[in-house]
Amino acid sequence: xxxxxxxxxxxxxxxxxxxxxxxxxxxxxxxxxxxxxxxxxxxxxxxxxxxxxxxxxxxxxxxxxxxxxxxxxxxxxxxxxxxxxxxxxxxxxxxxxxxxxxxxxxxxxxxxxxxxxxxxxxxxxxxxxxxxxxxxxxxxxxxxxxxxxxxxxxxxxxxxxxxxxxxxxxxxxxxxxxxxxxxxxxxxxxxxxxxxxxxxxxxxxxxxxxxxxxxxxxxxxxxxxxxxxxxxxxxxxxxxxxxxxxxxxxxxxxxxxxxxxxxxxxxxxxxxxxxxxxxxxxxxxxxxxxxxxxxxxxxxxxxxxxxxxxxxxxxxxxxxxxxxxxxxxxxxxxxxxxxxxxxxxxxxxxxxxxxxxxxxxxxxxxxxxxxxxxxxxxxx
Amino acid sequence: xxxxxxxxxxxxxxxxxxxxxxxxxxxxxxxxxxxxxxxxxxxxxxxxxxxxxxxxxxxxxxxxxxxxxxxxxxxxxxxxxxxxxxxxxxxxxxxxxxxxxxxxxxxxxxxxxxxxxxxxxxxxxxxxxxxxxxxxxxxxxxxxxxxxxxxxxxxxxxxxxxxxxxxxxxxxxxxxxxxxxxxxxxxxxxxxxxxxxxxxxx
Numbered sequence: 061x062x063x064x065x066x067x068x069x070x071x072x073x074x075x076x077x078x079x080x081x082x083x084x085x086x087x088x089x090x091x092x093x094x095x096x097x098x099x100x101x102x103x104x105x106x107x108x109x110x111x112x113x114x115x116x117x118x119x120x121x122x123x124x125x126x127x128x129x130x131x132x133x134x135x136x137x138x139x140x141x142x143x144x145x146x147x148x149x150x151x152x153x154x155x156x157x158x159x160x161x162x163x164x165x166x167x168x169x170x171x172x173x174x175x176x177x178x179x180x181x182x183x184x185x186x187x188x189x190x191x192x193x194x195x196x197x198x199x200x201x202x203x204x205x206x207x208x209x210x211x212x213x214x215x216x217x218x219x220x221x222x223x224x225x226x227x228x229x230x231x232x233x234x235x236x237x238x239x240x241x242x243x244x245x246x247x248x249x250x251x252x253x254x255x256x257x258x259x260x261x262x263x264x265x266x267x268x269x270x271x272x273x274x275x276x277x278x279x280x281x282x283x284x285x286x287x288x289x290x291x292x293x294x295x296x297x298x299x300x301x302x303x304x305x306x307x308x309x310x311x312x313x314x315x316x317x318x319x320x321x322x323x324x325x326x327x328x329x330x331x332x333x334x335x336x337x338x339x340x341x342x343x344x345x346x347x348x349x350x351x352x353x354x355x356x357x358x359x360x361x362x363x364x365x366x367x368x369x370x371x372x373x374x375x376x377x378x379x380x381x382x383x384x385x386x387x388x389x390x391x392x393x394x395x396x397x398x399x400x401x402x403x404x405x406x407x408x409x410x411x412x413x414x415x416x417x418x419x420x421x422x423x424x425x426x427x428x429x430x431x432x433x434x435x436x437x438x439x440x
Numbered sequence: 441x442x443x444x445x446x447x448x449x450x451x452x453x454x455x456x457x458x459x460x461x462x463x464x465x466x467x468x469x470x471x472x473x474x475x476x477x478x479x480x481x482x483x484x485x486x487x488x489x490x491x492x493x494x495x496x497x498x499x500x501x502x503x504x505x506x507x508x509x510x511x512x513x514x515x516x517x518x519x520x521x522x523x524x525x526x527x528x529x530x531x532x533x534x535x536x537x538x539x540x541x542x543x544x545x546x547x548x549x550x551x552x553x554x555x556x557x558x559x560x561x562x563x564x565x566x567x568x569x570x571x572x573x574x575x576x577x578x579x580x581x582x583x584x585x586x587x588x589x590x591x592x593x594x595x596x597x598x599x600x601x602x603x604x605x606x607x608x609x610x611x612x613x614x615x616x617x618x619x620x621x622x623x624x625x626x627x628x629x630x631x632x633x634x635x636x637x638x639x640x641x642x
Contacts (some may be wrong), residue, residue, distance in 0.1 A: 113598035120583070121607050123612050156491070157462070283520050283545065286572025295543065304548050371462030373491050374523070374541055374552065385523055387539065392459025398608075400525040400539075410575050439598060 078106065081421065085114050089192045089425040092435030096412075096424065103420045108413050112406075115439035116236045123399040128154050128228060128366040131399070136222040138401065139437040141184050144177035144213075145379040146437075147226040150181040152307055153375040153386040154228045158368040161360045165353040166230040169396045170344045172243065173216070174308075175339040175346075177223075179250070180209040181380035186257065189329075189429035193270045198257060205253050208246045215242070229362035234355070238346055247340050254336060261329070271326040275415035275427045278323055285411045288404055289382025291431060294331045295323035303377040313345045332432075365394050380406050381432055401440060405433040465489045467496075472516045479509060495552040500563065503555050504590075507569045510542060510551075518542040518551065521566070524576035526584040528609045534558045536586050540566070557586060565591040583608040600625070 077177065079100045085093040093114035099107035119138065122129050135150045136143035148170060155162060188201035210220045215236055217223035225232040230241040237279040261267045292299060300317045302310040318334035320327030368390040376385030382404030408431050415431075416424050467473060467487040473496070477484055483506050486497040498506050501519040523541040534556040542551045557563055565588040566573045577588045578597040583607030588594055596603065603621050605612055 113596075113600070116598040118607055121614060123613075141489060284571045286521055286570065286576075299545060367459060369460040369462045371464075371490055372495075374493060374550070376522070383522065385541070387525060387541070388525065392461075398527050400523070402523040402525075402541075406575065406579075407572060410572065 068231070077101070083424070090428055091188065091433055092437055094428070094433065094438070095332050096105045096428075098421065100421065103187055105419055105421065105424060107418050108416050108424070110409060110412060112409070112435070113439050115435050117440065119440045120399055120401060122406060123396055125395065127394045128368075128396070132184065132226070133222070136224050137436060138403065138440060139379065139381060139405070140221055140436045141434055142177050142181040142380045143223045144173050144219060144226070145377065145384065147224060148174050149375065149379065149384045149386055151226045151228050151372060152377065153388050154366065154368065156375050157371060157373040157388055158366055159392055160229045160362055162230050163357045163360055165350065165356040166358040166360075168350045168353065169231055169235060170226065171308050171313075171357065172343050172346045172350070176209050176212060178328075178339045178380045179336050180206050182336050185332065185429075185432045189432075190261065194266065195260065195264070198260060201253070201257060205250065212239070212242055212246065215239070227359060227362075228366060230357075230359035232359070234358050240350070243343060243347060247344055250340050251337065254333060258333065268326065270426055272324060273322070274325045274419060274423050276324045276432065277321060277411060277415055281414060282323065282411070285414060286407045287382070288379045289378070289380070289408065290328055290331045290335060291382065291408050291411070293318065294320035294327040296321060301376055301383055304377070305341045307377055309346070312349070313342050315342050324428055327335050331372050367392060369392050372438065376402065378403055381434065381437070382408055401438045403440060405437045409433050409438060411412070441467065462490055467494050475513065475515065476506065476509065480506060493550060493552050495554065497554045497556065500555050500557060500561065504564045504566055504569065505552070506553070507540070507566050512570055517544045518544045519545055521570035521572045522550070524566070524573050524580065526580035526586045528584055530610045532556070536561075536584065538563050538580065538586060562587040562589040565587050567591055572597070582606070585609060
């Protein structure tokens with residue numbers, strides 16, 4: 061196994077033949093348009109710089125010039141593989157500052173859909189991450205299950221990726237006939253399918269060589285770098301916003317927070333696998349409770365034009381990538397004064413430098429995958 | 441403030457009526473605030489609570505010391521910088537504001553700190569306290585144009601190096617305007633007279 065270590069001796073410095081390698085922006089393993097400038101000694105990374113901003117659309121500026129209802133579709137396109145989570149964060153922020161009540165039933169449906177989205181996002185991550193490392197079969201398997209979730213989304217939202225039916229104050233649609241059966245059917249097959257992936261990966265020698273001990277991030281380093289989400293939990297910090305600041309109905313369901321021990325790429329894989337199982341448990345509990353509330357209203361009382369009172373609010377949720385936060389300043393009009401998005405991918409990506417130094421170029425590919433970035437969210 | 445005349449206004453809402461405000465409660469008796477005030481008597485300019493979030497306005501010169509104190513103090517334990525951002529308030533006396541969101545893992549508490557800056561004033565960098573501030577400060581510099589003193593690598597983060605202007609300032613238009621970068625890199629030889637480049641959305 062490769063040990064991350066660079067002894068900088070006089071001889072080594074004198075004999076150094078450093079090379080600068082440009083990775084990306086058009087490289088499939090960078091998951092979008094991330095450009096990484098690597099400084100190499102042989103094949104070992106000695107320095108690294110990320111060049112981002114290729115997808116910068118100025119969402120924060122656009123938001124200042126749109127009404128609160130207009131803004132929502134822009135959030136689908138931030139983390140475009142987890143559109144539902146982004147929408148949830150936005151509508152909750154506006155509900156919090158404007159004091160809008162959401163019906164109980166809508167909260168349960170929101171949680172079910174958000175957790176399905178978390179599983180879909182993690183499945184996409186698993187497929188692409190494993191393919192980066194060389195396991196192509198997993199990609200096909202993971203997309204097979206993700207397809208089931210996307211079918212549910214297509215039935216409910218009318219869209220597969222930019223799923224948008226969350227509204228300020230509740231939901232646009234009630235659940236369709238057969239929603240519960242379809243979600244339950246998915247929950248039935250998920251555990252055995254997850255086992256299938258683990259049979260391929262968990263004791264696979266190549267997988268272990270490529271992930272165990274790669275990119276270790278200790279708990280202290282992770283906190284210092286502002287890392288959140290599965291990457292933080294893999295470092296052994298038992299922290300999840302769903303438990304720390306429960307939103308929606310997360311305080312009424314039971315689930316565990318999986319944590320890792322070593323904070324390496326392998327632990328990040330294990331944490332995400334376990335998170336999918338926990339999400340499934342949350343969905344099943346919510347489905348049981350939803351039954352009692354059905355039929356019922358899904359949209360609360362919302363003013364025609366939303367004008368939150370003057371003030372500011374910070375609200376964050378546990379998105380599949382980490383802490384997605386919104387800092388919203390309202391000036392009392394129908395337009396926000398300032399809307400800052402705290403994207404988890406961007407801040408987790410900062411830790412890449414810390415993780416990658418001392419490893420090989422091929423490990424950088426594994427590390428970018430294990431942080432799970434989406435460039436639409438990094439660049440905004 | 442930019443004009444929003446062309447946007448719809450609902451019936452019966454008069455433009456002159458002052459909009460409602462969130463209740464702002466004076467923050468008193470907080471043990472950590474008292475410790476902070478005892479240690480730095482002149483640092484805390486204002487301490488209020490907005491929607492349950494303690495919000496402190498800190499003097500510019502002392503922000504790094506205050507942050508380090510809040511991180512290391514055995515009762516405060518703010519070991520995590522959740523977010524750092526900046527705001528442009530053209531009508532204010534000090535038109536720039538840097539906003540910090542701190543979080544404490546052991547206590548599960550969030551605090552918000554603010555620093556007001558006059559035009560041209562630089563904000564001391566807190567990268568030495570939390571490494572997480574590195575890219576967040578670069579982003580604030582890039583988009584709002586606040587300089588951070590003592591930042592190890594203050595470059596633009598999202599926009600190209602030679603971009604002109606800072607888009608999140610209120611005087612920066614939403615629509616397209618001439619920028620030398622566009623001419624240089626997007627192969628725009630000349631801007632034709634009378635062509636609408638704004639991409640305006642109504």
